[in-house]
Amino acid sequence: MSEINDLTPAEARVWRAFPRGEAVDFRTAGDEDASPGGEWGPERTVRASVVRALLLKAPRQEGEVAALKVAGARITGVLDLRYATVDSVVRLSQCRFDDAPDLSGAHLSYLNLSGSVLPGLASARVRVDGSLRLTRCRLRGPVRLGGAQISGTLFLEGAELTAPDGPQPVLQLKQATIEDEICAPRLRTHGEIRLDGAAVAGSVDLNGARLYHPGHAVLDAQTLVVEGNVLMRRVEAAGWIGLGGARVAGRLDLSHIRLSNPGDAALRASGSTFGELWLRGSASLDGRLNLRRTQIDVLFLEPEAVPDVVLLNSLGYTTLIPHEPAERRLPMLERDREGYVPHAYEQLTAAYRRIGDDHAARLVQLAKQRRHRSTLAWYxxxxxxxxxxxxxxxxxxxxxxxxxxxxxxxxxxxxxxxxxxxxxxxxxxxxxxxxxxxxxxxxxxxxxxxxxxxxxxxxxxxxxxxxxxxxxxxxxxxxxxxxxxxxx
Incomplete structure (x- = not known):
C-alpha cells in the first residue's frame, strides 16, 4: 500500500478525516469555482489512486461512520472503481478531475459530485443505493449511465454537459432505472440526452433547461416509462425531442417550450401514452408535431401552439382543453401532412359532444365533409x-x-x-x-x-x-x- 507511505500533506489530511467522516475543505472561498482547478498546486491535489485505496482499503474506526467528504480538491489520474463495492458516502464537491472517473459496474451507497468539473463520467451499470448528485457539475465529455440503477434521485440541476461532436450522447441513460426522480431544472446540454428504455418511478424535471443539438435529437426518450410527470416548462431546445412509444402516467408539460427543428419533426411522440399533454402558454414548435397513434386522457392544447405541419392520424384523447370555438380548432386538422384524416375530425367531434357543445360538433362534421369533397372525382x-x-x-x-x-x-x-x-x-x-x-x-x-x-x-x-x-x-x-x- 504505497499510497499510505508516500502521502502528500493534502492526501494525509483526507486520509485522517475519512474514518471519522470529517469534511476536508481546500477551498479559499465557499463559492469558489472549480474551473481553474488545473492550476491548483500540491497543497490541494489528491491522487485518484489514493482516493481508491482510501475507499476500498482504509481501516475503519470503531464507533464512527466513515465517509469521504472533500471539497475544492484537484483529483489527478483516473479514479478507477470499476465493479468495486463502496459502502461509504462519497462526496467530492467542487473538485477538479483531470481525467474522467470510471465507475462502471460499481456498487455505491451515495455519490455527490456537486459543483465539480470533469472531462466525463464512465458509469455504465453503476448501482447507487442512495442518490447520485451532479448538481451544477460541468462535464466536458459524455456521461455514461446506461443501465444504471439508482435507488434515490438523480440530481442534475444547473449542470452543464458538453461533448465532442460525434455519435456518442452527452448524457446516456439508456435502460437506466431511477427509483425516485430525475431532478434537472436549468440543465444545459450541448449534445443528445438519451433516455430510451429508461424507467423512472417518480417524475422527470427539466424545467428551464437549455438543450442544444441542431438537426439532431436533444432528447431521445423512446419507450421511456415515467410513473409521475415529465416537466419541461420554459425549455429552449435546438433539435428534436423523441418520445415514440413512451408512457407517462402523469403530465407531459411542454408549457412555454421553444423547440426548433425546421424542416423536420420537432416533437416525435407517435405511439405514446400520456395521462396529460400540455402545449400552452405561448409554446412554440418550429417543425412538425407528430402525435400519430398517441393516446392521451387530457390534451391541453392552445391553438396558437400548433405548428404549421402536424401528423395526427389515430391520435386519441378523452378531454380537450381549453374550450375553444370549432373555428379555432379546425385549422389544426387542415395542417395534417397526410391530407384528409377522417379520424382526426371524429376525435374533435367527440370531444365537443362530451361537453355538450353540439353546435361545434356539427361544424366539425361539416368541415369534415368539405375536406372529404376535395378528395373526390369531379362529379x-x-x-x-x-x-x-x-x-x-x-x-x-x-x-x-x-x-x-x-x-x-x-x-x-x-x-x-x-x-x-x-x-x-x-x-x-x-x-x-x-x-x-x-x-x-x-x-x-x-x-x-x-x-x-x-x-x-x-x-x-x-x-x-x-x-x-x-x-x-x-x-x-x-x-x-x-x-x-x-x-x-
Missing part, C-alpha cells in the same frame, strides 16, 4: 357542392326550409298567375297553386294536383326544375338525418 365534388349549398350536408336543415319556402313562393306566384290546363276537365279538382307547387317539390307526398294538370312551355320547364330541386333537397336532408342517427 363527386359537384354533388358535394350541391349538398353543401342546399342543406350544408344535412348539418344545416334550416337552409332546406329556406329553399323550400323560396321555391314554394316562386311556384305559387307563377302558377297562380297562369293556371296550367287540366288533363281531364271533367275529373280535375279545383286548381290550387300552393298545393300544386308542393306536389312538385315534395317527392313522396301527393295532394292530387300534379297528375291532374299539364303545364306548357316555360311553365312546364319550371315544373321540372321544382321536381329536380325537391328530390335534391329530400336526398340531402335524408343523408343528414341518417348521419345524425348513426352517430347517436
Amino acid at each position: 363527386g365534388r359537384l354533388w358535394g357542392h350541391v349538398q353543401d349549398a342546399t342543406v350544408g350536408y344535412g348539418f344545416r336543415p334550416l337552409r332546406a326550409c329556406v329553399w323550400l319556402l323560396s321555391l314554394l313562393a316562386v311556384g305559387s306566384a307563377a302558377y297562380g298567375l297562369h293556371h296550367p290546363p287540366p288533363l281531364k276537365p271533367s275529373e280535375a279538382p279545383q286548381f290550387d297553386p300552393v298545393f300544386y307547387t308542393l306536389d312538385l317539390l315534395l317527392p313522396v307526398i301527393s295532394f292530387g294536383q300534379e297528375g291532374a294538370f299539364a303545364p306548357q312551355g316555360w311553365y312546364q320547364t319550371l315544373s321540372y326544375v321544382l321536381i329536380i330541386t325537391g328530390w335534391i333537397l329530400a336526398t340531402t336532408v335524408l343523408a343528414g338525418v341518417t348521419r345524425s342517427v348513426s352517430r347517436s
Whole structure:
C-alpha cells in the first residue's frame, strides 16, 4: 500500500478525516469555482489512486461512520472503481478531475459530485443505493449511465454537459432505472440526452433547461416509462425531442417550450401514452408535431401552439382543453401532412359532444365533409357542392326550409298567375297553386294536383326544375338525418 507511505500533506489530511467522516475543505472561498482547478498546486491535489485505496482499503474506526467528504480538491489520474463495492458516502464537491472517473459496474451507497468539473463520467451499470448528485457539475465529455440503477434521485440541476461532436450522447441513460426522480431544472446540454428504455418511478424535471443539438435529437426518450410527470416548462431546445412509444402516467408539460427543428419533426411522440399533454402558454414548435397513434386522457392544447405541419392520424384523447370555438380548432386538422384524416375530425367531434357543445360538433362534421369533397372525382365534388349549398350536408336543415319556402313562393306566384290546363276537365279538382307547387317539390307526398294538370312551355320547364330541386333537397336532408342517427 504505497499510497499510505508516500502521502502528500493534502492526501494525509483526507486520509485522517475519512474514518471519522470529517469534511476536508481546500477551498479559499465557499463559492469558489472549480474551473481553474488545473492550476491548483500540491497543497490541494489528491491522487485518484489514493482516493481508491482510501475507499476500498482504509481501516475503519470503531464507533464512527466513515465517509469521504472533500471539497475544492484537484483529483489527478483516473479514479478507477470499476465493479468495486463502496459502502461509504462519497462526496467530492467542487473538485477538479483531470481525467474522467470510471465507475462502471460499481456498487455505491451515495455519490455527490456537486459543483465539480470533469472531462466525463464512465458509469455504465453503476448501482447507487442512495442518490447520485451532479448538481451544477460541468462535464466536458459524455456521461455514461446506461443501465444504471439508482435507488434515490438523480440530481442534475444547473449542470452543464458538453461533448465532442460525434455519435456518442452527452448524457446516456439508456435502460437506466431511477427509483425516485430525475431532478434537472436549468440543465444545459450541448449534445443528445438519451433516455430510451429508461424507467423512472417518480417524475422527470427539466424545467428551464437549455438543450442544444441542431438537426439532431436533444432528447431521445423512446419507450421511456415515467410513473409521475415529465416537466419541461420554459425549455429552449435546438433539435428534436423523441418520445415514440413512451408512457407517462402523469403530465407531459411542454408549457412555454421553444423547440426548433425546421424542416423536420420537432416533437416525435407517435405511439405514446400520456395521462396529460400540455402545449400552452405561448409554446412554440418550429417543425412538425407528430402525435400519430398517441393516446392521451387530457390534451391541453392552445391553438396558437400548433405548428404549421402536424401528423395526427389515430391520435386519441378523452378531454380537450381549453374550450375553444370549432373555428379555432379546425385549422389544426387542415395542417395534417397526410391530407384528409377522417379520424382526426371524429376525435374533435367527440370531444365537443362530451361537453355538450353540439353546435361545434356539427361544424366539425361539416368541415369534415368539405375536406372529404376535395378528395373526390369531379362529379363527386359537384354533388358535394350541391349538398353543401342546399342543406350544408344535412348539418344545416334550416337552409332546406329556406329553399323550400323560396321555391314554394316562386311556384305559387307563377302558377297562380297562369293556371296550367287540366288533363281531364271533367275529373280535375279545383286548381290550387300552393298545393300544386308542393306536389312538385315534395317527392313522396301527393295532394292530387300534379297528375291532374299539364303545364306548357316555360311553365312546364319550371315544373321540372321544382321536381329536380325537391328530390335534391329530400336526398340531402335524408343523408343528414341518417348521419345524425348513426352517430347517436
